Amino acid sequence: MGKKGLFSIDASVAVIVVLTISILFYSIIQSFMSSLHNLDVRQRTASLIIFSNQIVRNEGAYKTNTETTSNLISMSELNSFISSLQKSNASDYGFDYVELNLSGRSGSVLFSSKSFRETARSETFCIDRFVVIKDLNEEGILRICAK
Amino acid sequence: MTKGIVFTIEALVALAFFLIAISSIAFVTDQRRENLPLYETVIMNDIFQVLELKYHTEVATFMRTGTVSQELDSYLKFVKEKTGHTVFLKFMRHSYPYSGCDPYFSQKRLIVYYDIKESEVSYFHELTVGLCR
Numbered sequence: 041m042g043k044k045g046l047f048s049i050d051a052s053v054a055v056i057v058v059l060t061i062s063i064l065f066y067s068i069i070q071s072f073m074s075s076l077h078n079l080d081v082r083q084r085t086a087s088l089i090i091f092s093n094q095i096v097r098n099e100g101a102y103k104t105n106t107e108t109t110s111n112l113i114s115m116s117e118l119n120s121f122i123s124s125l126q127k128s129n130a131s132d133y134g135f136d137y138v139e140l141n142l143s144g145r146s147g148s149v150l151f152s153s154k155s156f157r158e159t160a161r162s163e164t165f166c167i168d169r170f171v172v173i174k175d176l177n178e179e180g181i182l183r184i185c186a187k
Numbered sequence: 188m189t190k191g192i193v194f195t196i197e198a199l200v201a202l203a204f205f206l207i208a209i210s211s212i213a214f215v216t217d218q219r220r221e222n223l224p225l226y227e228t229v230i231m232n233d234i235f236q237v238l239e240l241k242y243h244t245e246v247a248t249f250m251r252t253g254t255v256s257q258e259l260d261s262y263l264k265f266v267k268e269k270t271g272h273t274v275f276l277k278f279m280r281h282s283y284p285y286s287g288c289d290p291y292f293s294q295k296r297l298i299v300y301y302d303i304k305e306s307e308v309s310y311f312h313e314l315t316v317g318l319c320r
Contacts, residue, residue: 093229170237
């Protein structure tokens with residue numbers, strides 16, 4: 041048995057061990073919470089990419105009877121998509137708030153619309169998609185923001 | 188069992204197991220994984236699609252002669268302004284920009300145009316499109 045001072049050696053070592061274990065547990069919990077946050081961000085980023093693909097390649101794209109041209113954006117198609125989004129009051133990708141901004145190369149905003157309902161989320165995810173605007177036959181950028 | 192000064196052997200073994208488990212978890216969770224280049228892939232897909240829609244002839248001319256038209260050059264500068272990345276194009280000995288590019292992401296794309304070289308006709312040409320750092 042160890043010699044006894046104010047505390048025994050056993051008690052002192054036990055305190056150190058308990059402290060170490062507490063710090064380790066705290067680090068593990070912190071790491072776990074941070075992983076959960078990163079996972080959420082990654083999932084929302086991936087959802088936004090798929091959602092923006094849906095708009096750029098299908099919903100907002102120029103269509104004829106036989107084909108849909110990816111990245112060739114028609115403003116009437118965009119209008120019709122955003123009004124359907126407003127009527128449904130939600131998107132299928134888990135976003136409560138969606139904002140679309142279409143601007144030409146000069147930077148002039150050609151289309152801007154929002155579809156939203158009350159949301160407690162504050163983090164907004166945005167993506168810029170390079171497109172050609174069918175109505176003007178000009179290149180532009182479609183900025184899609186969601187939260 | 189004889190007792191040590193501080194802990195019994197059982198306690199030490201248990202502690203050792205615990206420390207090994209914690210160290211293993213820390214090692215596994217600390218692996219720095221490279222992020223998948225999601226945005227870069229999306230940007231490249233979009234840029235290539237725009238090039239095909241609006242600048243197909245200019246790209247084919249670049250692949251034939253190595254010269255980039257003013258319109259195409261202006262569009263690629265616009266992309267740089269918006270993304271912060273220079274787009275590079277490479278086909279055999281032709282490349283754009285002509286210097287100062289450190290490629291970090293690229294894709295191979297098929298461009299279809301009629302070409303004849305040494306009496307051999309070819310339609311499909313592999314263009315490398317990418318982003319510089």
